[in-house]
Each structure stands twice: as C-alpha cells, then as structure tokens.
Amino acid sequence: MLTKKAVLGALAVLALATGATALGTRTAVAQAAAGETVSVVATTGMIADAARVVGGDRVAVEALMGPGVDPHGYRQTRSDITRMARADLVLFHGLDLEAQLADLLADLGRRQPVVSVAENLPRDRLVAHDDYADKFDPHVWMDPDLWAEVVIAVRDALVAVDPEGTAAYGANAERYLEELDALARYAREVLSTVPEEQRVLLTSHDAFNYFGRAYGFEVVGIQGISTESEAGLSRVRTLVDLLVERDVRAVFVETSVSDRNVRALAEGAAAAGHDVRVGGELFSDAMGDEGTWEGTYVGMIDHNATTVARALGGEAPAGGMSGRLGED
Secondary structure: OOOHHHHHHHHHHHHHHHOOOOOOOOOHHHHHHOOOOEEEEEOOHHHHHHHHHHHHHHEEEEEOOOOOOOOOOOOOOHHHHHHHHHOOEEEEOOOOOOHHHHHHHHHHOOOOOEEEOOOOOOHHHOOEOOOOOOOEOOOHHHOHHHHHHHHHHHHHHHHHHOHHHHHHHHHHHHHHHHHHHHHHHHHHHHHOOOOHHHOEEEEEEOOOHHHHHHHOOEEEEEEOOOOOOOOOHHHHHHHHHHHHHHOOOEEEEEOOOOOHHHHHHHHHHHHOOOOOEEEEEEOOOOOOOOOOHHHOHHHHHHHHHHHHHHHOOOOOOOOHHHHHHHHO
C-alpha cells in the first residue's frame, strides 16, 4: 500500500519528469486539433465503458479496475498514479465508492481535469446509507435510468476538455441513452414475471438496492453497502431464518466478492431443512471480461436481470436481451 506521502512524492517526481504544468504540456483541445485522441483514465469498468461509447474514436480510455476487482477496497499502484497524472481527463465515480483513492484524486484535481460522474446526482434519487448520515449508496449503475444521468455527466466532462468534439459526443451519447432506455424496458419486462412472493434478492453485499427499487425486489445483502464491512455469525443465522420463513429458493454470488458467505448461508439453510440453491453469479461492482457481452455495461445489466428472473421463477429468454436482439 502506498502512503499519502509516497503518493504525493510520486506525483511530484512525475510532474518534473514530464514537465507537466497545471493544465499539462498540451491541452486536450490542442491534441484533438492535431488529430490525436484525448486520453481518459476511468476508475471503474462501468465508467470506462460509458467514456468509450460516448467518446468514440476521439478518445483512448483506460480503466484502473478490471473484471472481478472490488472498488471499495482498491488501492492505487505506482503505475496507476503515472497513468492518471498523464491523462487529459480522469473520471471517477464518487459517493465514497473509491474511498481508498480519495487523497490521490483530490491532489490530482488540483493539477488537471478530474471529474466525479456520480457525486452531483440529485439527492432525492439516491438511496441513503444505512449507517452514516449524509452518505449515500454508490451503486447507482444498478438502475439504467439513473445510470443515464452518469452518461450525461461523462459527455459533459468530455466536452469540457475537448469542445471541438461537442457534436460527436452529443450524438454518441444520444444513441447510447436510447440503448439504456431499451435495457431498462427489457429488465422491467422479464423481472415483472417473477412471482411477487419470490422477489427477494439475497447477495453477498448490499450492491443491489437501486436494482431492487427499480424493479420491485426486496434486497438483502449479507454484508453492508461496502465489502469492507464484515458479516457475523448472528447475521448469517438471521438470514437463514429469513430464507426458511420466506421460502426463498435461490441466492446469488457476485463476481467481485468472495462467495464464502453465500455458500455458508446455503449450507445453513440446508441444515435447517430448507433447500436453497445458488441461482447464479451476478456482476455487482465490476463488469465481465473484456471482449465479452458481459464486459459491457449493457451486457452486465442484461445478464443480471436475466439471471435473477430465471432463477426466481420468472421468464426470460436464454440469451437475455442480447439473444432477443440477435433474433430480430
């Protein structure tokens, strides 16, 4: 782990080595005019995906956190510092999602464009944190209608560093927003087929509150909103009782969180005479592998909605939204 002193030292050395100024040696505007791409570093894969779609061929985007990486506890490496310090634009989520990067992002923001894409979402559309006043659940990507607001923030951030790309960014964003609208409609359709008494979504941690609010599911996480929290034995016993009492037939593991607690829960339910299975693996804090459908934001949510619907007694096409599009 790099200390704050080490981070600041690394930034100072890099600034000297590259001859960086407060706005960089060349602005993104000058680069675009010269036919060069605007370099963007995004913290999470979901933000990087939005930047790639909206930016098109005007941008080159890197994500710090790849498939299976938990953003709650992620700590920067020296190469991360170098990539961010050399970028024309750094995009991060905010709402305390990247808590371990807060000092680095704040320092970078005094030197170059660093933009939070979720921090300024309307507070009345956010889910309040269970344990801290004036804090909010950061997992807003679980609701495509809310994620659309983040896409707009990404568009605006790109326009700010590359005004000449305004028309291209606007057109790309408009097409993407239409795709997100179709995604939200698909999710509502398939999830509405789950019997009401089975609409209990139990996962490793509280990443699905926005999903539950959007589609009418009771969401239960073994851990809290952050994976840094711990689940005690009493919590597991309470949830075993819930599974039995509510006759919940499936629970779900997450790609970026250990499945230990979920499997212990299923074993506890079995010991109590209740058969509950692992209904599938959901993408919570990270997308799938690069180059796959699930490695895109739309594919990630499509997979989650389809998996939940089918596991809890609803109806969804085997190939999900992507399969349906392939048939059209």
